[in-house]
Amino acid sequence: MKTQVKALVVGGGAVGTSIAYHLAKAGWDDVMLLERDELTSGSTWHAAGLLPLFNMSFATTHIHKYSVDFYKRLEAETGLNAGFAVVGNLRMAQTQERMDEYMLYASTAETCDVPYVWMTPDEIKAKWPLIRTDDLKGALYHHTDGYINPADVTQAMAKGARQRGVMIERKWQADAFHWNGDAWEVTCTKMVEKGGNLVPSDEQIVITAEHVVTASGNHAQTTAKKLGIKIPAIPVEHQFIVMDKDPELVQFRAEGNVEHPVVRDADAQSYVREERGGWILGVYEKGAPACFEYGVPENFRADLFPLDLERIEAQYMAMIHRIPSCEESGLKDDFNGPICYTPDGNPLVGPAPGLTNMWLAEGFSFGITAAGGTGYYLAQMMVEGEAEIDMASLDPKRYGNWMTTEFAARKNEECYDHVYILHHPDEERPACRPLRTSPAYDRQKERGAQFGFVNGWERPNYYAPAGFDDKASRSFRRGGWWQYAVEEAKAIREGVGLIDATAFTKHRISGPGATAFLDWFTTNKLPKVGRINLTYALTSHGTTRTEYTIVRLAEDDYYLVSAGAWHSYDQDYLYKAVMEKEAEFGRINEQDVTTQWGVFAIAGPKSRDVLNEVIKDADPATALSNKRFPWLSAKQIELGMCPVNAIRVAYTGELGWELHHPIEMQNYLFDLLEKAGEKHGMKLVGARAQNWLRQEKSYRAFGTELGRDATPLEADLPRFVDLSKDFHGKAAMEAKGIRSKCVTLLIDGPDDADPWGREALYDMDGNRVGRLTSGGYSVAFEKSIGMGYVKPALAEVGTKLQVKMLDQLWNAEIVEDSPYDPKNATIRADG
Numbered sequence: 126m127k128t129q130v131k132a133l134v135v136g137g138g139a140v141g142t143s144i145a146y147h148l149a150k151a152g153w154d155d156v157m158l159l160e161r162d163e164l165t166s167g168s169t170w171h172a173a174g175l176l177p178l179f180n181m182s183f184a185t186t187h188i189h190k191y192s193v194d195f196y197k198r199l200e201a202e203t204g205l206n207a208g209f210a211v212v213g214n215l216r217m218a219q220t221q222e223r224m225d226e227y228m229l230y231a232s233t234a235e236t237c238d239v240p241y242v243w244m245t246p247d248e249i250k251a252k253w254p255l256i257r258t259d260d261l262k263g264a265l266y267h268h269t270d271g272y273i274n275p276a277d278v279t280q281a282m283a284k285g286a287r288q289r290g291v292m293i294e295r296k297w298q299a300d301a302f303h304w305n306g307d308a309w310e311v312t313c314t315k316m317v318e319k320g321g322n323l324v325p326s327d328e329q330i331v332i333t334a335e336h337v338v339t340a341s342g343n344h345a346q347t348t349a350k351k352l353g354i355k356i357p358a359i360p361v362e363h364q365f366i367v368m369d370k371d372p373e374l375v376q377f378r379a380e381g382n383v384e385h386p387v388v389r390d391a392d393a394q395s396y397v398r399e400e401r402g403g404w405i406l407g408v409y410e411k412g413a414p415a416c417f418e419y420g421v422p423e424n425f426r427a428d429l430f431p432l433d434l435e436r437i438e439a440q441y442m443a444m445i446h447r448i449p450s451c452e453e454s455g456l457k458d459d460f461n462g463p464i465c466y467t468p469d470g471n472p473l474v475g476p477a478p479g480l481t482n483m484w485l486a487e488g489f490s491f492g493i494t495a496a497g498g499t500g501y502y503l504a505q506m507m508v509e510g511e512a513e514i515d516m517a518s519l520d521p522k523r524y525g526n527w528m529t530t531e532f533a534a535r536k537n538e539e540c541y542d543h544v545y546i547l548h549h550p551d552e553e554r555p556a557c558r559p560l561r562t563s564p565a566y567d568r569q570k571e572r573g574a575q576f577g578f579v580n581g582w583e584r585p586n587y588y589a590p591a592g593f594d595d596k597a598s599r600s601f602r603r604g605g606w607w608q609y610a611v612e613e614a615k616a617i618r619e620g621v622g623l624i625d626a627t628a629f630t631k632h633r634i635s636g637p638g639a640t641a642f643l644d645w646f647t648t649n650k651l652p653k654v655g656r657i658n659l660t661y662a663l664t665s666h667g668t669t670r671t672e673y674t675i676v677r678l679a680e681d682d683y684y685l686v687s688a689g690a691w692h693s694y695d696q697d698y699l700y701k702a703v704m705e706k707e708a709e710f711g712r713i714n715e716q717d718v719t720t721q722w723g724v725f726a727i728a729g730p731k732s733r734d735v736l737n738e739v740i741k742d743a744d745p746a747t748a749l750s751n752k753r754f755p756w757l758s759a760k761q762i763e764l765g766m767c768p769v770n771a772i773r774v775a776y777t778g779e780l781g782w783e784l785h786h787p788i789e790m791q792n793y794l795f796d797l798l799e800k801a802g803e804k805h806g807m808k809l810v811g812a813r814a815q816n817w818l819r820q821e822k823s824y825r826a827f828g829t830e831l832g833r834d835a836t837p838l839e840a841d842l843p844r845f846v847d848l849s850k851d852f853h854g855k856a857a858m859e860a861k862g863i864r865s866k867c868v869t870l871l872i873d874g875p876d877d878a879d880p881w882g883r884e885a886l887y888d889m890d891g892n893r894v895g896r897l898t899s900g901g902y903s904v905a906f907e908k909s910i911g912m913g914y915v916k917p918a919l920a921e922v923g924t925k926l927q928v929k930m931l932d933q934l935w936n937a938e939i940v941e942d943s944p945y946d947p948k949n950a951t952i953r954a955d956g
């Protein structure tokens with residue numbers, strides 16, 4: 126057995142096998158796949174094999190689409206038939222709300238070239254008469270997907286991998302990982318059968334690998350422990366049952382009719398498909414427990430849990446309602462197996478936190494569907510440095526070091542039972558909350574704050590009157606909260622508002638090497654002492670990795686502010702870069718000060734008046750004037766007894782300041798500002814209004830307009846890129862050119878809905894030309910607004926386009942950047 130390889134993939138389920146295959150296909154000729162038992166002996170063997178294309182996420186839809194296309198090609202390449210039954214997927218809607226959900230999804234699907242058709246209840250009945258349709262509104266039909274045999278497709282990928290030179294070693298367990306500075310030394314133990322159990326023998330070897338990928342399925346927690354990291358991949362029990370023959374189904378098929386599609390009754394939390402004259406019923410029920418929180422027991426191999434029929438009774442009855450002919454069919458078989466989950470349902474794919482050349486592919490709940498695409502895109506990341514799509518939404522570091530086993534287990538259970546809920550874009554999930562709260566949380570709650578969950582933090586989305594029911598207010602159109610966000614947005618445009626931005630990620634970079642390092646690490650000129658700049662750290666491919674507001678506190682002392690949702694993601698990249706460059710640039714101190722500093726953003730034409738009431742200064746009347754505190758500068762000021770690092774900048778595009786304050790003084794400052802704000806009509810404002818306002822200013826947001834699939838030049842931000850200096854990713858950025866360009870659009874949309882930032886864009890001839898990445902309502906223009914990417918030739922101000930919303934095309938026009946106050950007059954207002 127070889128002991129020196131380029132890449133070692135740990136785990137021979139569908140995911141690991143696909144990764145090994147794709148690494149070889151991408152040109153790595155020294156790849157080994159290690160499996161502690163037999164291939165497919167993890168979750169893969171008992172999967173139902175459905176390959177649903179439906180997915181609300183842009184990146185995941187790409188991954189699923191790749192898999193479905195790839196599995197169709199695999200037989201020609203390997204000679205192995207993986208049993209891909211392209212029967213299609215029929216997603217039925219019992220309510221108009223569900224149809225709204227499908228319409229939003231359909232617009233996203235179009236942006237990923239995923240085909241679909243709409244079906245009426247009558248069309249369904251005519252084609253598949255066994256399905257009851259009298260209570261349906263309609264359905265979305267994907268005719269290009271279906272189901273596959275999970276073990277067979279894994280074996281086909283394994284054969285394809287072997288044909289490309291991959292070494293597959295079974296009955297070897299990766300037990301310890303040591304980075305020797307150049308490569309991983311992986312201690313592996315030979316596993317042997319003993320009394321039906323699989324146990325470690327005394328035989329061990331060390332394999333040296335430049336790169337390691339773990340795809341260990343339900344063993345994710347054990348793997349994380351061996352790596353010394355924490356990840357939220359914990360399995361939940363998932364069951365499906367196989368029914369005896371249904372005589373009416375047998376007859377239907379005997380008459381020459383084609384197989385039923387996978388029939389998804391989302392409102393009844395279940396899916397049904399044909400299986401040898403009978404039906405398989407799979408469910409996403411309430412009460413499915415997490416398992417293996419602290420690792421898989423030694424004696425659990427390809428085992429199953431006992432069926433819990435009581436737990437799925439409601440779904441079983443719903444199936445009989447939907448397909449009445451199955452009522453008499455008995456139960457033939459049952460499967461209750463561990464299915465790995467993460468709190469948001471996306472797997473963890475990408476570099477492991479804090480480790481070099483260690484890659485994770487863990488936490489797959491749709492792992493058969495995702496395996497092909499994951500292998501393809503992860504191999505791109507490993508071999509070429511980046512994938513062609515932005516993989517940030519799957520990044521293993523999207524949960525910070527605040528994440529615990531208890532959090533992950535409870536959240537994963539919640540995620541499981543939410544698989545078939547209505548996926549409102551304004552949804553907030555309740556489990557494990559509140560967890561991370563800023564000190565002013567209770568005060569904000571008392572004043573009606575409805576909170577959102579951002580990287581564990583509670584952050585006000587909007588403020589509503591007592592008794593308002595956020596959950597009941599959610600919608601695919603304008604939710605019940607919309608009017609409150611409108612009032613808040615107006616308060617900032619016309620008066621003054623206070624936003625809690627405590628969740629921001631904050632780092633301090635200082636020391637003799639800090640200036641040279643940041644100059645290399647980011648695209649913009651570094652600010653002078655006391656000034657701030659907006660700037661970008663790029664990937665090695667020249668696309669945007671992080672957006673920073675940099676404050677230069679002293680010659681070699683910088684305060685970096687980045688998005689709150691991406692704390693560990695940003696930190697990992699920053700720290701790894703510091704580690705790599707310190708020898709070259711000199712000593713660099715990095716300090717995470719995120720939880721030491723609270724942030725309030727005060728904004729609006731009257732914001733200076735409010736601050737003037739409480740600022741302590743020898744000459745308070747001029748302390749916040751343009752002369753003493755110009756736009757884009759930072760100063761230490763005192764508000765009452767609170768020392769504040771104030772930054773004159775406002776993400777809402779109004780006159781305003783960010784007030785960075787010691788977290789322990791937050792309540793003092795909140796009370797002070799609230800009292801001072803009273804006579805100026807200051808309103809507490811949430812993130813939803815802020816999100817609309819920043820679009821009126823064309824301020825790009827990280828995670829929507831800004832990410833690893835576009836350069837800052839494509840984001841049309843040349844003013845933050847200093848081409849006269851050299852910086853990381855510069856040459857790659859320039860080589861990319863402008864593939865598509867970020868624009869702002871005003872939209873004449875429906876009266877009761879705004880875009881969410883996932884919609885497809887069309888030209889006036891009906892050709893798809895781009896997609897929205899943000900959307901909302903503009904109080905300044907009293908219509909819908911959006912930002913997105915279009916082909917460069919179309920990115921001219923005045924170009925007329927159409928936005929696909931609620932299955933219709935709505936007129937839109939590309940407007941100049943910063944359509945509200947393009948000259949920044951209000952931001953620069955003196956006083």
Ligand SMILES: Cc1cc2nc3c(=O)[nH]c(=O)nc-3n(C[C@H](O)[C@H](O)[C@H](O)COP(=O)(O)OP(=O)(O)OC[C@H]3O[C@@H](n4cnc5c(N)ncnc54)[C@H](O)[C@@H]3O)c2cc1C
Pocket residue numbers: 135136137138139140141159160161162163164165166167168169170171172173174175176297298299300340341342343344348363364365460461462463464465486487488489490491492493494495
């Ligand atoms: C009842 C049920 C139905 C499902 N239906 C579907 C479906 O219809 N469609 C779908 O897409 N998904 C479905 N799933 C989910 C799907 O089964 C999983 O997402 C998928 O199998 C995960 O594949 P994997 O390769 O990540 O993990 P696994 O298949 O669990 O493979 C991990 C492998 O890693 C090995 N391993 C672990 N640690 C080590 C180590 N240290 N050294 C060496 N080897 C190691 C294990 O032995 C195992 O073979 C279902 C799951 C269940 C339980």
